Amino acid sequence: MLFSSFPYVFVFLPVVVLTYAFAKSKVGARSAQVWLLLSSLFFYGWAKPSNLPFLLGSILCNWVIGRAIASAGIETNRTRLLWFGIGANIAFLFSFKYVNVFLSGLAALHLPGFVLPDLELPLGVSFFSLAQIMYLVDTYQAPETVNSFLDHATFASFFPYVTSGPISRSMEVVPQFKTFTGETSRIELACRGFFLFVLGLGKKVLLADAFGRIADAGFTPFSHYSTLEAWVFCLAYAFEIYFDFSGYSDMAIGSAWMLGIRLPINFNAPFRSKSMSEYWQRWHMSLSAFITHYLYTPILRSMGRRATIGKSCVAVIVAMSIAGLWHGPSLTYIFWGLINGAALAVNQVWRRKKKRLPGALSWAVTFAFVNVTFVFFRSPTLEFAFHFLRQMLPQTDLLGVSALRGLIPFAPNLLWRPIIAGSFLAFFGKTSTELAESDIFTPPKAFATAVLLVLGALCMNTSAAKTFLYFAF
Amino acid sequence: MKPSRWLFTTVAIFLLLAGAGIAANVYVDIYGLYRNTRGRHLVDYGDNRIAKYLLSEHYVPENFDAILIGPSVSSNWDTHGIHTLRTYNESLNGSNFVEQECLVQQAIAAPGRLKVAIVMVHPSMTADHEFDTVRLTEELNRTALGSLSLFEAYKDWFGRYRNPRLTISDDYGTDFFEDPVHLNATAARLMRPASDFPMDPEAVAAFRRMVAACRRNHVTLLYVAPPMSPSIFAPKRDAFRKYMAFVQAEMRPGERVIDFNSERYADFLCNPNNFSDGVHISRAGAPRIVALLDGELRRLRESWLL
Numbered sequence: 071m072l073f074s075s076f077p078y079v080f081v082f083l084p085v086v087v088l089t090y091a092f093a094k095s096k097v098g099a100r101s102a103q104v105w106l107l108l109s110s111l112f113f114y115g116w117a118k119p120s121n122l123p124f125l126l127g128s129i130l131c132n133w134v135i136g137r138a139i140a141s142a143g144i145e146t147n148r149t150r151l152l153w154f155g156i157g158a159n160i161a162f163l164f165s166f167k168y169v170n171v172f173l174s175g176l177a178a179l180h181l182p183g184f185v186l187p188d189l190e191l192p193l194g195v196s197f198f199s200l201a202q203i204m205y206l207v208d209t210y211q212a213p214e215t216v217n218s219f220l221d222h223a224t225f226a227s228f229f230p231y232v233t234s235g236p237i238s239r240s241m242e243v244v245p246q247f248k249t250f251t252g253e254t255s256r257i258e259l260a261c262r263g264f265f266l267f268v269l270g271l272g273k274k275v276l277l278a279d280a281f282g283r284i285a286d287a288g289f290t291p292f293s294h295y296s297t298l299e300a301w302v303f304c305l306a307y308a309f310e311i312y313f314d315f316s317g318y319s320d321m322a323i324g325s326a327w328m329l330g331i332r333l334p335i336n337f338n339a340p341f342r343s344k345s346m347s348e349y350w351q352r353w354h355m356s357l358s359a360f361i362t363h364y365l366y367t368p369i370l371r372s373m374g375r376r377a378t379i380g381k382s383c384v385a386v387i388v389a390m391s392i393a394g395l396w397h398g399p400s401l402t403y404i405f406w407g408l409i410n411g412a413a414l415a416v417n418q419v420w421r422r423k424k425k426r427l428p429g430a431l432s433w434a435v436t437f438a439f440v441n442v443t444f445v446f447f448r449s450p451t452l453e454f455a456f457h458f459l460r461q462m463l464p465q466t467d468l469l470g471v472s473a474l475r476g477l478i479p480f481a482p483n484l485l486w487r488p489i490i491a492g493s494f495l496a497f498f499g500k501t502s503t504e505l506a507e508s509d510i511f512t513p514p515k516a517f518a519t520a521v522l523l524v525l526g527a528l529c530m531n532t533s534a535a536k537t538f539l540y541f542a543f
Numbered sequence: 544m545k546p547s548r549w550l551f552t553t554v555a556i557f558l559l560l561a562g563a564g565i566a567a568n569v570y571v572d573i574y575g576l577y578r579n580t581r582g583r584h585l586v587d588y589g590d591n592r593i594a595k596y597l598l599s600e601h602y603v604p605e606n607f608d609a610i611l612i613g614p615s616v617s618s619n620w621d622t623h624g625i626h627t628l629r630t631y632n633e634s635l636n637g638s639n640f641v642e643q644e645c646l647v648q649q650a651i652a653a654p655g656r657l658k659v660a661i662v663m664v665h666p667s668m669t670a671d672h673e674f675d676t677v678r679l680t681e682e683l684n685r686t687a688l689g690s691l692s693l694f695e696a697y698k699d700w701f702g703r704y705r706n707p708r709l710t711i712s713d714d715y716g717t718d719f720f721e722d723p724v725h726l727n728a729t730a731a732r733l734m735r736p737a738s739d740f741p742m743d744p745e746a747v748a749a750f751r752r753m754v755a756a757c758r759r760n761h762v763t764l765l766y767v768a769p770p771m772s773p774s775i776f777a778p779k780r781d782a783f784r785k786y787m788a789f790v791q792a793e794m795r796p797g798e799r800v801i802d803f804n805s806e807r808y809a810d811f812l813c814n815p816n817n818f819s820d821g822v823h824i825s826r827a828g829a830p831r832i833v834a835l836l837d838g839e840l841r842r843l844r845e846s847w848l849l
Contacts, residue, residue, distance in 0.1 A: 255546070257546045257547055257550075258546040260546075260550075261546040261547075261549055261550050264550065264553070510549070511544040511545070511546055511549045512544060512549075513544065513552065515549075516544075516549050516552040516553040516556060517553075517556055519553045519557075520553050520554075520556035520557040520560060521556075521560065523553075523557050524557060524560045524561055524564070527561065527689070528689055528690055528691055528694070529690075529691060531685050531686055531688070531689060531690040532686060532690040532691040532692050
């Protein structure tokens with residue numbers, strides 16, 4: 071079920087939130103949690119019920135392994151169990167991501183009687199597998215945080231993040247199923263969640279989908295563009311993925327807030343960053359945190375006691391390449407991870423040298439580089455990516471607009487409205503989370519929220535909703 | 544403002560705005576979905592794929608005897624000129640049989656007066672199976688209650704209200720596009736020297752489903768090969784012959800085909816003013832071809848073949 075669909079916005083979410091609030095206040099926290107678990111499983115199985123066994127299997131296995139880690143007396147056994155658990159999750163994840171590639175290779179050999187099995191990627195497998203790994207590591211480090219089965223099942227299947235994050239830690243989420251904590255009242259958090267959800271919906275259906283149409287028109291095979299056009303299409307994709315994923319994250323966090331549960335924020339105006347390390351502290355923050363704590367740090371530690379700048383650079387390149395690999399079985403993703411890792415390594419060396427660039431220049435360099443990385447992320451092959459990048463470099467046809475002209479007669483509003491609104495939101499003003507935490511309880515903001523929801527509904531009603539980009543991972 | 548009051552106010556404003564919008568759209572009923580359409584003159588404003596799909600639900604079957612199915616080749620044929628049968632032009636620019644099947648299924652599903660389907664026999668209709676701007680499904684009915692496409696339709700409507708001479712489409716489904724000077728990329732690809740045309744199996748299957756549905760609903764099928772400039776037709780004569788043979792193999796006894804590229808229509812074919820880019824009929828030629836088609840329909844009707 072898409073967050074930006076009528077069944078979710080106007081039926082599923084209101085029913086789940088109202089019933090959960092009623093059950094929690096009248097029946098008890100445990101019954102409310104059971105309702106949440108059932109709702110999450112229904113949400114997950116909505117599109118393809120045959121995916122449910124994979125999620126349930128993952129929940130059961132990790133719960134059993136977590137229990138075993140917590141109860142194992144000897145340190146060696148605990149470590150072995152942890153590595154077994156991590157290995158099992160990675161094998162589970164990679165069997166869906168990479169076995170298909172291997173089998174497709176076999177199918178290409180035309181072996182007699184060989185039929186390619188359907189190993190379609192279960193929705194959210196990349197995200198819930200990482201959450202399970204985090205749970206096992208946390209249980210290893212603090213055995214007292216081990217979950218009951220109900221807690222673990224509710225945590226792992228929680229519908230706001232099960233499909234695409236934010237990747238959350240069990241020890242931060244599970245206690246919130248039982249007691250509401252925080253400085254605000256439950257109703258206030260729910261209202262702020264509703265506000266954030268509507269902002270996210272607007273980002274997705276008003277901006278991301280519009281940018282997506284421009285980007286889709288640009289990233290087509292055998293394309294020949296002027297430098298200006300190549301940059302326009304590249305920027306369109308950068309804005310598409312930003313508004314798509316941050317919009318999705320806002321809707322996920324907003325949905326959770328409506329249930330009285332706080333989740334980690336995932337985006338903090340990343341396109342305003344002035345360095346690559348700042349960018350990765352602002353972009354897909356829950357994945358960045360995972361990479362830092364569960365990949366980069368262990369890799370660095372494995373290189374010896376004394377951390378040097380060289381070791382740190384190698385660790386960050388390896389960690390980011392693994393992150394690229396996590397996105398899918400394509401050289402473009404691996405290359406994307408590799409160049410991000412290389413850029414972070416250069417950034418570390420630069421910082422060590424204590425050299426400074428003017429703010430505007432460092433922003434421009436960072437933003438341009440981020441766009442280059444997105445070319446690899448969006449391109450179907452490395453060859454296509456390099457072809458596209460060559461067109462982004464100054465060439466004979468510098469400012470031609472013939473390809474854009476082909477797009478403009480069909481969609482003039484499609485181009486200018488999102489570009490103006492998107493540029494403003496990405497580079498200036500408060501972020502959606504800051505807005506949701508500001509003083510929203512005024513009549514103008516109530517009116518603005520209602521109008522935005524009406525506009526969102528109009529867009530949702532215009533065509534079949536485009537799926538979220540990160541559903542592919 | 545208390546949070547609960549804020550939430551109540553927001554939801555109330557949303558319901559008020561959404562409710563008012565829906566009520567206004569149902570009242571205007573631009574696609575004839577909510578009120579009796581008999582005698583109304585509804586134009587395919589906005590995205591004409593969405594518009595024609597929705598108009599085909601009630602407006603077309605309740606007001607027309609025949610539909611004309613085809614690509615851009617026939618979309619500028621003003622069917623007001625067909626007097627034998629009141630004919631709605633369902634042609635869509637760049638369309639294929641997958642898209643046209645949706646329109647036809649929609650038009651014949653509702654009870655009405657539809658008796659004849661005039662099907663353009665053009666290779667572009669079976670060359671691919673992709674939907675162009677939007678998938679034509681029942682979900683589109685929702686868009687008539689409020690959507691960006693409906694907003695675009697109102698903009699078209701308002702534009703025409705302010706400037707009545709700005710005619711881009713009419714209540715018979717005609718698309719009055721500017722005469723193209725050069726072949727577009729798709730047509731050029733299709734007309735490249737080769738002894739046959741690309742055939743997409745999914746488009747062919749849609750064609751078969753479409754004609755089967757017409758037969759089931761007692762809608763008579765009449766196939767029409769649209770005229771083409773001899774300079775474009777001649778190098779592809781073999782390919783067109785094969786294509787016509789494919790269509791004829793699909794026909795049932797009693798079904799007729801009119802081939803406007805035959806000798807019989809030499810006068811029309813030899814006049815270069817009748818063609819714009821060689822594939823499309825010019826604005827000047829459109830009334831002439833419609834008159835010829837009307838003559839053929841009259842002859843068939845008089846012979847009790849229609």
